[in-house]
Amino acid sequence: MTDDGTTTAGATGRLGYEQARDELIEVVRRLEAGGTTLEESLALWERGEELAKVCRRWLEGARARLDAALARPEDGDGAPTP
Template sequence: MADQQQDGQTVRGAADGDEALGYEQARDALLEVVRQLETGGTSLEESLALWERGERLAKVCQRWLDGARARLDAALAAEESADG
């Protein structure tokens, strides 16, 4: 797939770094992808690339949320065992 220009960065170039984003960065990038898709005016190929990036960003966000939930559950379990 060829790199495609989107707001000063390439879609592929952006995708390469998506996995390293923090939760807030990934969420903000996902919101920007949604905004671009809702605004329209992109070709089908560009829209598909944006959609794919959005899917990747959503997975990054979900991994962060799953990790936070696991840490919270572990902390609650440790607290319960200390109290019990």
């Protein structure tokens, strides 16, 4: 964890969706509250951008998995054909 309360950028790629989302919510809350220096605000903004990318990748992956599952042909009983 850094001095501004965020985790390091190196750990971003290993975050799960919920972790990234929760940290992004905290970053937004801190930015909206104000009271940070310009340097702190920029660091928070950059961290927020990284976290948003992590969330986007997770959601795109989930969408691709869902699309693949929906594209599988079904047999007569409604179950997907292996």
